[in-house]
Amino acid sequence: MATGAYQCPRVPQFTSELDPEIRQFHSSEYRNPSQLREGSVLVVGAGNSGAEIALEVVREHHTIPAGRDPGSLPLRPDSPLMRLAKPPGKLLIR
Secondary structure (H helix, E strand, O other), X not given: OOEOOOOOOEOOHHHHHOOOOOOOOOHHHOOOHHHXXXXXXXXXXXXXXXXXXXXXXXXXXXXXXXXXXOOOOOOOOOOHHHHHHOOOOOOOOO
16 A cells, blocks of 8 residues: 655555555556456555556456545546446446
8 A cells, every 4th residue: 555646655654564465566566467466456546547557457356446536526427437436338427
């Protein structure tokens, strides 16, 4: 679990208390889904990198995006994270 902009990871101290079996790395270290273990993936951060990673890994892993959409509030219907949350053609706008 790491956040931080412009290739400068900011890793919260509590992550050292997580199970060592949990693979953690910053987006600057991510290359492709083969780096991930089987199971769910938590993507922390909803900026460009986080959204792009989430959209890529959702093809092979249960993916949980966490973070606010930095583009606007509330979340835009065309946001990459909305596409991840709802399959195409199933988006309901109220």
